[in-house]
Amino acid sequence: MGVEIGVEGLTxxxxxxxxxxxxxxxxPAGEISVMLGPSGTGKSVFLKTLVGLLKPDRxxxxxxxxxxxxxxxxxxxxxxxxxxxxxxxxxxFGSMSLYDNIAFPLREHTKKSEKDVKDIxxxxxxxxxxxxxxxxxPGEISGGMRKRAGLARALVLDPEIILFDEPDSGLDPxxxxxxxxxxxxxxxxxxxxxxxxxxxxxxxxSVPDNIGLLxxxxxxxxGPREMLLSSEEPVVRQFLNAQRQGPIGMAEEKDADELAQExxxxxxxxPLPPIPLQLLTSEGKAxxxxxxxGEWCRSNGVTPPPGSFESQNAAHSAPTATETDExxxxxxxxxxxxxxxx
Ligand SMILES: Nc1ncnc2c1ncn2[C@@H]1O[C@H](COP(=O)(O)OP(=O)(O)OP(=O)(O)O)[C@@H](O)[C@H]1O
Ligand SMILES: [Mg+2]
Numbered sequence: 001m002g003v004e005i006g007v008e009g010l011t012x013x014x015x016x017x018x019x020x021x022x023x024x025x026x027x028p029a030g031e032i033s034v035m036l037g038p039s040g041t042g043k044s045v046f047l048k049t050l051v052g053l054l055k056p057d058r059x060x061x062x063x064x065x066x067x068x069x070x071x072x073x074x075x076x077x078x079x080x081x082x083x084x085x086x087x088x089x090x091x092x093f094g095s096m097s098l099y100d101n102i103a104f105p106l107r108e109h110t111k112k113s114e115k116d117v118k119d120i121x122x123x124x125x126x127x128x129x130x131x132x133x134x135x136x137x138p139g140e141i142s143g144g145m146r147k148r149a150g151l152a153r154a155l156v157l158d159p160e161i162i163l164f165d166e167p168d169s170g171l172d173p174x175x176x177x178x179x180x181x182x183x184x185x186x187x188x189x190x191x192x193x194x195x196x197x198x199x200x201x202x203x204x205x206s207v208p209d210n211i212g213l214l215x216x217x218x219x220x221x222x223g224p225r226e227m228l229l230s231s232e233e234p235v236v237r238q239f240l241n242a243q244r245q246g247p248i249g250m251a252e253e254k255d256a257d258e259l260a261q262e263x264x265x266x267x268x269x270x271p272l273p274p275i276p277l278q279l280l281t282s283e284g285k286a287x288x289x290x291x292x293x294g295e296w297c298r299s300n301g302v303t304p305p306p307g308s309f310e311s312q313n314a315a316h317s318a319p320t321a322t323e324t325d326e327x328x329x330x331x332x333x334x335x336x337x338x339x340x341x342x
Pocket of ligand 1 (some may be wrong): 014019037038039040041042043044045046088
């Protein structure tokens with residue numbers, strides 16, 4: 001049923017470059033969390049640290065009562081079996097066919113017969129839409145296909161924790177929507193703990209139970225989806241609403257002059273857009289860890305932005321043709337698109 005990961009005071013630097021410091025958060029067992037952040041803020045470094053591939057300078061990572069940061073290589077190897085990781089570049093072996101790449105963890109870590117291996121590999125390849133490409137080499141397929149092959153490989157060992165580094169980059173919008181649905185269905189089926197790094201704001205708004213934002217060498221915020229989607233905190237608000245105005249600039253932080261100019265122009269942030277409904281499973285039901293729409297807001301006395309959770313009934317009844325299209329876009333709030341501002 002997935003395992004909880006408790007991160008406390010985690011700090012990572014390379015030489016004199018501090019990537020992030022004092023990161024503390026809990027990834028609740030069986031829930032889906034998304035990590036956002038401008039490019040270069042250390043999201044990939046965070047995932048690699050969680051799985052023990054990079055050593056932090058300070059802090060702890062608790063999994064099943066053990067601190068990953070202090071484990072010896074042998075024990076770390078055991079704990080790593082809990083993880084399935086989809087790396088940003090797919091990280092496939094270039095000289096192996098897709099089939100062999102995906103079969104690799106099974107042949108390496110289990111004593112399954114080739115017949116069982118075949119069943120599992122083909123099941124996962126089917127899941128990610130790669131049937132027919134078994135004998136292709138990674139160099140012969142598109143970036144999006146490599147990504148899906150990496151995902152299939154991350155799944156074969158039935159992991160308790162799955163880390164996805166930008167599973168949707170390089171995918172066209174329809175495939176990306178299918179992938180979001182796949183992530184929800186997968187979580188419902190295997191109930192593992194998911195952490196997804198993405199740049200896709202629509203994914204971040206509608207898929208996860210929790211959202212985190214890495215910015216300016218620290219964790220700006222981490223918590224339930226509704227907490228961040230109703231937050232007035234400028235960095236969180238700018239990022240989750242994909243706006244140009246706010247503290248984040250092209251080179252991460254805007255300088256004082258740029259911010260002063262925005263202020264002089266009398267720019268005011270537009271009102272918060274409605275909070276969309278969280279994506280349901282393809283059968284239209286909520287996952288076991290899914291919270292009731294509006295629950296966090298209610299229990300914290302926060303008034304959600306007007307129009308939030310409105311298409312609730314539509315999302316639960318049998319989909320019409322248009323709704324199916326909307327679902328295919330993975331956009332629970334398709335009737336209220338995020339307006340790009342200015
Ligand atoms: N092995 C390494 N040695 C030295 N510096 C590194 C190493 N890996 C990453 N970095 C540095 O850490 C910083 C964060 O990199 P990271 O790849 O985690 O960013 P990111 O948030 O994943 O960005 P993107 O959204 O573009 O993928 C970068 O400045 C990068 O150069
Ligand atoms: Mg990255």
